[in-house]
Amino acid sequence: MDFSPLLISCKIAFSSTLITFVLGIFAAWSVGRSKRARPILDALLSLPLVLPPTVVGFFLLMLFSRNAGFGNFLSAIGINPIFTWGGGVFAATVVSFPVMYRTTRGAFSQINSEILSAARTLGMSEFNIFTKIMIPVSLPGIAAATILSFARALGEFGATIMVAGNLPGKTQTMAVAIYTAMQGGNKTLAFKWVLIIFALSAIILLLMNIITERFSKRRTA
Numbered sequence: 001m002d003f004s005p006l007l008i009s010c011k012i013a014f015s016s017t018l019i020t021f022v023l024g025i026f027a028a029w030s031v032g033r034s035k036r037a038r039p040i041l042d043a044l045l046s047l048p049l050v051l052p053p054t055v056v057g058f059f060l061l062m063l064f065s066r067n068a069g070f071g072n073f074l075s076a077i078g079i080n081p082i083f084t085w086g087g088g089v090f091a092a093t094v095v096s097f098p099v100m101y102r103t104t105r106g107a108f109s110q111i112n113s114e115i116l117s118a119a120r121t122l123g124m125s126e127f128n129i130f131t132k133i134m135i136p137v138s139l140p141g142i143a144a145a146t147i148l149s150f151a152r153a154l155g156e157f158g159a160t161i162m163v164a165g166n167l168p169g170k171t172q173t174m175a176v177a178i179y180t181a182m183q184g185g186n187k188t189l190a191f192k193w194v195l196i197i198f199a200l201s202a203i204i205l206l207l208m209n210i211i212t213e214r215f216s217k218r219r220t221a
Helices: 002-033 039-051 053-064 069-075 085-109 113-121 126-137 141-156 158-163 175-183 189-221
Strands: none
Touching: 002 039, 002 085, 002 126, 002 141, 002 175, 053 069, 053 085, 053 158, 085 141, 085 158, 113 126, 113 158, 126 141, 141 189, 158 175, 175 189
16 A cells, blocks of 8 residues: 555645644734724635635636746746645645634634733733734634644645646645545545544544643643
């Protein structure tokens, strides 16, 4: 059994999670500070969460293909995200970003506004409030968001196969490997990959519950 899909899936999931961790927290903070544009920004940033992954993949393919304007620009500087490992990371990032963003936004919104108002009265800058108050208080939610984003990226199929393709040993993830095995009539191999993804997903959710529970105990201690 070739375990390259497992390694590729983990590499893509880890890479995309690092990106969504930074972008998701920053976006959650920025949108939370915006009042008039908040509904529009929130809807736009959450859109990949409700769209079918294949639709997201199609838009990304049209945007970054060599025939597109932006794709031509990237090709001119030696970057081609379509049907590459980097394309898989990009697709997983776009699909998993709303999970990180919305969960973090929810964690930030639970912070007592009186604490933030008191910090502003004492002269703290918005950046210091963000780093010294909002982040520490919201750590359980941020941890849960990070783990869920990783799980979402690990099992991504639709956008990945549209953007990164199905190249064995290069871009073939576990989800794509299941599809390929079923297309080839190899149900045994497909079932093995299903069991691996199922086990990994269960471990990830268990880890999330353990981490959030420990954070909660520390806060109440």
